[in-house]
Amino acid sequence: MHRIYLDANATTPVLPEVVEAMRPFWSESFGNPSSAHHSGQRTRSAVEHARASIARLLNCTAKELVFTSGGTESDNLALSGILQSFLDRDEPAHLITTQIEHHAVLYAAESLERRGLEVTYVAPTRDGLIDPAAVEAALKPHTKLVSIMLANNETGAIQPVGKIARLAKAFAERNAIQILVHTDAVQAAAKLPIDLTGEFKNVDLLSLSGHKMYAPQGTGVLFIRKGVQLAPLFHGGPHERQRRAGTENVPGIVALGRAAELATQWLLSPEAATLTALRDRLESGLLAAIPNTHLNAATSPRVPNTTNLHFEGVDAESLLIALDIQGIAASFGAACQSGATEPSHVLLAMGLSPAEAHSSLRLSLSRLTTAEEIDRALEIVPAAVSRLRSLF
Numbered sequence: 001m002h003r004i005y006l007d008a009n010a011t012t013p014v015l016p017e018v019v020e021a022m023r024p025f026w027s028e029s030f031g032n033p034s035s036a037h038h039s040g041q042r043t044r045s046a047v048e049h050a051r052a053s054i055a056r057l058l059n060c061t062a063k064e065l066v067f068t069s070g071g072t073e074s075d076n077l078a079l080s081g082i083l084q085s086f087l088d089r090d091e092p093a094h095l096i097t098t099q100i101e102h103h104a105v106l107y108a109a110e111s112l113e114r115r116g117l118e119v120t121y122v123a124p125t126r127d128g129l130i131d132p133a134a135v136e137a138a139l140k141p142h143t144k145l146v147s148i149m150l151a152n153n154e155t156g157a158i159q160p161v162g163k164i165a166r167l168a169k170a171f172a173e174r175n176a177i178q179i180l181v182h183t184d185a186v187q188a189a190a191k192l193p194i195d196l197t198g199e200f201k202n203v204d205l206l207s208l209s210g211h212k213m214y215a216p217q218g219t220g221v222l223f224i225r226k227g228v229q230l231a232p233l234f235h236g237g238p239h240e241r242q243r244r245a246g247t248e249n250v251p252g253i254v255a256l257g258r259a260a261e262l263a264t265q266w267l268l269s270p271e272a273a274t275l276t277a278l279r280d281r282l283e284s285g286l287l288a289a290i291p292n293t294h295l296n297a298a299t300s301p302r303v304p305n306t307t308n309l310h311f312e313g314v315d316a317e318s319l320l321i322a323l324d325i326q327g328i329a330a331s332f333g334a335a336c337q338s339g340a341t342e343p344s345h346v347l348l349a350m351g352l353s354p355a356e357a358h359s360s361l362r363l364s365l366s367r368l369t370t371a372e373e374i375d376r377a378l379e380i381v382p383a384a385v386s387r388l389r390s391l392f
Contacts, residue, residue, distance in 0.1 A: 004373045004380075007329045008305060009153055009187060009364035014255070015214045021258035022216075025251040033248050043250045050257020054221055057189070057260040058206070060196040061226070066240045067253050070220035071186040071209030073233070075104040075147075077222050077244070078182045078205040079112065081230030082145050087115050094118040094143040098130050098159075099349035101149055105184055106345075109147070118142075126351045128157040128297040136167045139179070143168075146181045150206075151188035154346045154362055155297035156306025158192070165202035180204040180228060186212050186220075190263035191303045196223065204228050210252060214367070215259040219252030271367065276304035279365055282374050283307040289382040296347060296360055305365040310352070314388050316361050322384040328377060331362045 005013070025046065031039030033047050048062070055062040068074045079095070086093035097109050099121045113119045120138045124130055130148055139146075146168045151158050165181040172179040182205035185194060190213035194200060205228065210219040224230065224243065236245030266272060287293055292312035311319065316332035323330055332344070343357030352360070363377075 001327045002373075002376075003327045003329065004369075004377055005329045006363045006365060006369070006377065007331045008366035008369075009156075009212070009362065010331055011211045011217060012214045012366050013368060014216050015259065015262060015367075017262060018215055018255045018258045022251040022255040025254050029250075033250060046254050046257075047248055047250060050253045050260075053257040053264075054260040057264050058194050058196050058223060059198065060223055063241070064223055064226055066222045066224060066243045067248055067256075068220040068222055068244060069218055069249070070211070071102070071184065071207050072104040072220075074207035074209070074220045074222040075102070075182075075184055076108045077230070077233050078207060079105065079108045079145065079147060080233060082180055082182075082205070082228075083112055083117055084231055086144060087112070087117060090116075092118070092142040094120070094140050095145050095147065096120045096122065096135060096138050096143060097147045098122045098124065098149070100124050100128065100130070100152055100154075100346045101147070102153055102184055102186070105147055105149070122148075124157075124350055127300045128152060128155045128346070128350050129300050130159050130164070132160050132163045132167055135164050136171065139168060139171045141175055141177060143171075143177075143179050146179060147184070148181075149184040149187070150194075151185070151192065151303045152297075152346060153187045154344055155300070155308045155350075156187070156302035156364075157297040157300040158188070158302060161203065162199040165200065169202045182206070187306075188303060189213055190259070190266070191305060193267055196225075205230075210256040210259060213256075213259050213263055215255040216252055219249055219256045221256070266367065272304065275365060275367060275369070278369055278371065278374050279305055279307055281371075282363060282365070282377060283309070285374075285378040286381055289378065290385050293385075296350070296352070305369075306362065307364075308347075308360055308362045310356050310360045311385050312359060313392060314359050314385055316359055318388055319361055319384060322388060323380065326380045326384065328380055331364070332358075332360060 031043045033044040051062040109119050122134050150161050161183045168179045181203050184207045186209045189208040204225045206223040208221050211217040234245040294310045296308040343354045347357040
């Protein structure tokens with residue numbers, strides 16, 4: 001059976017070019033990059049080359065990038081690193097985030113809230129977008145950080161982070177205070193152009209994860225704009241300019257750097273439009289073939305690979321199992337919540353009922369998805385939905 005992978009938002013395959021780039025750093029070039037000898041300096045050079053490659057993808061300076069273990073650590077470092085110092089000084093501090101964030105941000109916010117931080121969770125519209133005016137209305141004189149994802153991992157909806165950041169900075173200037181802006185760009189990086197000197201010049205911190213952009217699991221990045229001070233989560237050596245202690249994951253970092261180079265090329269290539277076309281073909285085909293099916297976040301701008309569909313009268317978990325038997329990998333929410341029985345917090349926040357959320361499925365394509373796979377999915381999914389509906 002040829003298996004069709006439509007769960008790229010959970011993790012992407014590692015591209016062959018990325019595997020080849022990291023291969024020498026498993027056994028041949030294994031030195032500790034903090035060592036002064038030739039072996040260590042060779043790996044140090046590889047780490048810094050990767051840092052420069054990621055800087056080009058984001059249009060920032062290499063010195064503004066800190067390597068982490070992934071998106072979750074990057075999000076936690078951004079929130080706790082900025083806000084913990086206010087709690088330590090018993091100083092009033094306010095965080096604005098949203099109800100549709102990844103749990104890496106939501107749970108970090110809740111942890112800080114339990115320790116005395118004031119948190120506002122902005123609700124989305126029915127189409128999964130955060131209204132900049134709602135964020136602006138939530139700003140307070142003691143707001144210290146605004147954290148809003150760039151692209152939602154479940155619906156693919158692209159949030160107006162650039163506009164929100166401009167509003168936050170304007171409010172801060174009017175009130176002679178400092179407000180920092182963080183965005184979780186894990187699901188946007190390598191899918192959308194990200195210019196930290198252009199549209200996102202008011203963003204101070206940005207998280208990304210290697211395994212969402214065709215590098216292995218276990219490596220990520222936090223962009224920290226020059227001049228922003230944050231407390232480290234880990235204590236040990238002076239790694240990453242004293243912002244993230246611990247010996248660097250050299251193979252993973254090299255892989256992420258190569259993935260960033262490939263992403264920079266891909267974003268300028270016709271293949272980017274091809275991915276959007278394949279997603280649209282899958283989406284429109286399913287909507288046409290399956291009655292009583294609806295697109296979640298239908299009118300929102302979305303990343304080019306993601307669709308989230310609500311199939312009336314179908315339990316998404318049962319549909320997932322049926323599709324898996326037929327060779328299709330999909331998801332009904334965030335990968336880290338795949339074992340949960342609760343409906344998606346994102347879809348509930350958008351106003352879907354628990355039954356509607358339980359009937360929704362996420363299909364996310366990768367750069368390796370083919371037209372033939374989409375054609376096959378357009379045969380398998382309608383048949384699976386029809387069979388499940390016939391059981392009730």
